[in-house]
Amino acid sequence: xxxxxxxxxxxxxxxxxxxxxxxxRAKYREGRRPxxxxxxxxxxxxxxxxxxxxxxxxxxxxxxEQFALYGAIEEYNxxxxxxxxxxxxxxxxxxxxxxxxxIAKRKLDERSFFGSLLHVCYAPEFETVQETREKLQDRRKYxxxxxxxxxxxxxxxxxxxxxxxxKNSECxxxxxxxxxxxxxxxxxxxxxSGRCPSSYxxxxxxxxxxxxCPSGDHFWSGLAFPQYVxxxxxxxxxxxxxxxxxxxxQQGGHTHTPVSLVRQRKAPSDNGIGRFMPRTTQLQERKRxxxxxxxxxxxxxxxDSTEVIIGPQLPEMPKVDMDDDSLNxxxxxxxxxxxxxxxxxxxxxxxxxxxxxxxxxxxxxxRI
Amino acid sequence: xxxKQQDLLETxxxxxxxxLVTEFQVTESPDAKEQVLANLANFAYDPKNYEYxxxxxxxxxxLDMLTEDNETLVEFAIGGLCNLCLDKINKxxxxxxxxxxxxxxxxxxxxxxxxxxxVTTLMYLTTPQSRQQTTALPVVExxxxxSLSANRRLSNLARVFLEDYCSPDQVEEARNLSKHxxxxxxxxxx
Numbered sequence: 001x002x003x004x005x006x007x008x009x010x011x012x013x014x015x016x017x018x019x020x021x022x023x024x025r026a027k028y029r030e031g032r033r034p035x036x037x038x039x040x041x042x043x044x045x046x047x048x049x050x051x052x053x054x055x056x057x058x059x060x061x062x063x064x065e066q067f068a069l070y071g072a073i074e075e076y077n078x079x080x081x082x083x084x085x086x087x088x089x090x091x092x093x094x095x096x097x098x099x100x101x102x103i104a105k106r107k108l109d110e111r112s113f114f115g116s117l118l119h120v121c122y123a124p125e126f127e128t129v130q131e132t133r134e135k136l137q138d139r140r141k142y143x144x145x146x147x148x149x150x151x152x153x154x155x156x157x158x159x160x161x162x163x164x165x166x167k168n169s170e171c172x173x174x175x176x177x178x179x180x181x182x183x184x185x186x187x188x189x190x191x192x193s194g195r196c197p198s199s200y201x202x203x204x205x206x207x208x209x210x211x212x213c214p215s216g217d218h219f220w221s222g223l224a225f226p227q228y229v230x231x232x233x234x235x236x237x238x239x240x241x242x243x244x245x246x247x248x249x250q251q252g253g254h255t256h257t258p259v260s261l262v263r264q265r266k267a268p269s270d271n272g273i274g275r276f277m278p279r280t281t282q283l284q285e286r287k288r289x290x291x292x293x294x295x296x297x298x299x300x301x302x303x304d305s306t307e308v309i310i311g312p313q314l315p316e317m318p319k320v321d322m323d324d325d326s327l328n329x330x331x332x333x334x335x336x337x338x339x340x341x342x343x344x345x346x347x348x349x350x351x352x353x354x355x356x357x358x359x360x361x362x363x364x365x366x367r368i
Numbered sequence: 369x370x371x372k373q374q375d376l377l378e379t380x381x382x383x384x385x386x387x388l389v390t391e392f393q394v395t396e397s398p399d400a401k402e403q404v405l406a407n408l409a410n411f412a413y414d415p416k417n418y419e420y421x422x423x424x425x426x427x428x429x430x431l432d433m434l435t436e437d438n439e440t441l442v443e444f445a446i447g448g449l450c451n452l453c454l455d456k457i458n459k460x461x462x463x464x465x466x467x468x469x470x471x472x473x474x475x476x477x478x479x480x481x482x483x484x485x486x487v488t489t490l491m492y493l494t495t496p497q498s499r500q501q502t503t504a505l506p507v508v509e510x511x512x513x514x515s516l517s518a519n520r521r522l523s524n525l526a527r528v529f530l531e532d533y534c535s536p537d538q539v540e541e542a543r544n545l546s547k548h549x550x551x552x553x554x555x556x557x558x
Binding site for chain 2: 029
């Protein structure tokens with residue numbers, strides 16, 4: 001704690017007041033969240049966060065736990081002398097790393113906490129001279145590193161104008177992040193040595209997600225892999241890419257489940273090959289297999305005469321060997337869960353068209 | 369992902385920044401001007417944008433805005449410079465465009481953020497060649513006063529400036545000078 005008795009510290013600072021949200025922005029400049037017009041510089045950032053709007057319910061432990069989700073906390077304490085509304089408290093939390101403070105602020109500002117909205121802001125006035133100095137030096141180091149990486153990256157792009165690389169640099173563009181939160185992601189690794197391994201991490205997680213997922217869309221890992229390799233310097237791009245990709249994987253796993261299960265039964269060993277296919281080929285291949293799968297499903301009529309519905313049979317849950325015990329266990333767990341859901345759900349709701357693949361099947365049944 | 373974001377992805381970073389610069393130049397609305405300048409200054413935080421910002425001559429735009437009457441525009445412009453001036457190419461560009469003088473002028477602003485950004489920008493612009501300019505006697509004198517400010521952020525910053533960027537002789541000289549001339553530039557409003 002930086003000398004709490006000091007005159008200026010603990011008093012209200014102008015930059016703590018919440019500015020009004022700007023509502024006159026042009027459409028193309030609107031961000032995901034309404035924001036005030038403000039320019040962030042290194043001077044406004046800090047490892048110290050001031051949290052206003054905490055209900056005086058003795059919830060410091062819960063508050064600190066919430067913030068600790070975003071990084072190691074070095075110190076925390078209540079600011080009794082700081083002016084607050086009635087039945088409200090103000091807390092100061094000092095993170096070990098600036099990056100943690102950034103994320104915590106972004107995630108928890110304006111978040112509801114025990115029935116009240118938190119207002120989280122940086123509190124650089126609690127820094128010591130040494131901490132201010134280090135903050136400025138960190139920024140200097142970061143820029144030096146980022147710009148030298150940038151040079152390498154550009155040079156590499158010129159050397160081999162790879163399709164994935166150029167696509168990547170377009171894709172990572174985030175609109176209203178205003179560069180600032182893009183930098184958040186970007187500056188994720190201040191520690192130079194920590195940079196490389198951690199930027200590989202998303203790709204690893206990613207492919208494991210991919211395999212456990214019953215749809216087994218190898219296509220995605222094929223797409224993700226070269227990107228991760230091709231520019232490991234651009235951390236933030238991983239960040240964006242990996243999140244968006246894994247989202248789509250989950251989605252893909254969901255919607256395509258019946259279809260790709262069929263596909264996987266027929267071609268369980270295209271693991272390595274699929275990875276190196278160009279994207280367009282893979283899409284075509286997938287479509288072809290999907291069509292084939294649908295055809296098969298249509299041919300397989302229900303032979304049970306007691307059944308009233310004589311529509312096409314839904315593809316049976318296949319027993320796939322995933323070449324790994326734990327993967328098989330996960331797969332069978334998912335399989336039983338899916339079965340449970342299908343059985344327990346009432347017929348009508350279960351047959352609601354969830355996606356384009358399911359539609360033709362259901363239509364068929366309705367007609368008969 | 370919303371359609372709007374999708375569109376932006378396709379538009380691309382350079383085009384988006386270009387659109388901002390164009391709006392800044394053509395708009396009649398002072399609000400829009402401030403918002404766009406703030407946008408650009410925030411984009412200047414991320415090194416990934418530097419190449420584009422140079423291409424679009426945003427550095428000149430920031431430097432031009434330093435002499436505006438509108439204090440908000442000055443605040444955002446110096447914030448933008450503070451964000452991008454650490455990059456070697458940007459630094460050289462600003463120094464060659466005689467950017468130090470208008471930055472020093474910002475030290476006498478009554479806007480706290482403007483002064484903070486100006487102090488940091490001066491630190492970051494200091495090179496063996498520019499040192500004489502960035503740590504000129506009036507600047508050091510100004511920092512001495514700031515270092516006594518009740519505003520903790522400002523005093524911290526000024527102390528870093530005095531300790532890391534000025535020689536003890538320079539500080540001593542400024543101290544002697546300010547003894548004689550008590551009146552100085554007013555401190556920024558809190």
